[in-house]
Amino acid sequence: MDNFQIETAQNIGIQQKVAGIGDRVLAFLIDTLILIVYAIISSISLDSLDVGKGQMYMVYVVIGLPIFLYYLLWETFYNGQTPGKFIMKIRVVQLDGSSPRFSQYVIRWLLRLIDISIGSGSIAVVTILLTGKGQRIGDLAAKTTVINEKKNITISDTLMTDIPVDYKPKYPQVTILKDKDIQNIKVMYRKAKYNGNHNVILSLSKKISELLEITPEERPFEFVEIIIKDYNYFTQQ
Numbered sequence: 001m002d003n004f005q006i007e008t009a010q011n012i013g014i015q016q017k018v019a020g021i022g023d024r025v026l027a028f029l030i031d032t033l034i035l036i037v038y039a040i041i042s043s044i045s046l047d048s049l050d051v052g053k054g055q056m057y058m059v060y061v062v063i064g065l066p067i068f069l070y071y072l073l074w075e076t077f078y079n080g081q082t083p084g085k086f087i088m089k090i091r092v093v094q095l096d097g098s099s100p101r102f103s104q105y106v107i108r109w110l111l112r113l114i115d116i117s118i119g120s121g122s123i124a125v126v127t128i129l130l131t132g133k134g135q136r137i138g139d140l141a142a143k144t145t146v147i148n149e150k151k152n153i154t155i156s157d158t159l160m161t162d163i164p165v166d167y168k169p170k171y172p173q174v175t176i177l178k179d180k181d182i183q184n185i186k187v188m189y190r191k192a193k194y195n196g197n198h199n200v201i202l203s204l205s206k207k208i209s210e211l212l213e214i215t216p217e218e219r220p221f222e223f224v225e226i227i228i229k230d231y232n233y234f235t236q237q
Contacts, residue, residue: 018134019090019146021125028121030084035067072109076102089149095133097147097196104142111138149194169230173212182231189224 042063066073074082079099080092092108094100100108115124115136124136134145174182185204192200205220208227216223 017148019148027084027088107142108138174231
């Protein structure tokens with residue numbers, strides 16, 4: 001699946017990595033397995049109880065509610081994740097990267113009937129592939145998507161950063177920083193960007209501009225990127 005960029009209220013661009021079809025299917029299978037195990041254990045427990053026929057209906061309702069509300073309850077109270085999503089490191093979020101509201105979880109849950117139940121998930125798969133932002137019909141209606149939170153370690157996670165040969169630095173003031181300073185900046189920035197913590201990037205940008213006594217023209221996201229590249233430019237000369 002492709003990445004897509006969101007713009008926050010603070011004018012910060014954040015790249016979100018859309019969860020792949022395979023990860024979402026595996027998460028679904030894990031959740032289905034959990035529900036099957038729960039149903040089997042509940043049935044065995046029910047058989048061992050001395051329950052009259054008049055009470056059986058109520059017992060089945062009580063046992064069936066957790067299955068019926070499984071996805072809604074887990075995603076609502078576990079920050080957009082079911083056990084399957086947690087294992088696969090994927091999460092439901094709004095298109096701006098923030099946590100969905102309860103009403104959005106309800107919309108996704110209600111439309112599972114169309115996306116998942118009807119056609120055995122084929123409608124969801126086709127819709128996800130066509131939208132480009134990992135959205136099934138429930139996501140389109142709720143204005144949500146499912147992102148991949150797996151961490152890929154690259155050279156961008158180290159102190160060194162690749163910069164173009166013709167790169168032109170903008171802020172020579174970065175030379176007052178030390179390796180430890182820029183590494184801390186980079187770790188905080190990458191982590192905040194990865195987790196969609198927009199306020200952290202905004203605060204980091206403000207702190208750097210105050211420290212270097214400069215007034216950035218760029219948005220916070222772009223400014224921090226330039227500071228990291230400028231430091232590498234001057235220290236690699």
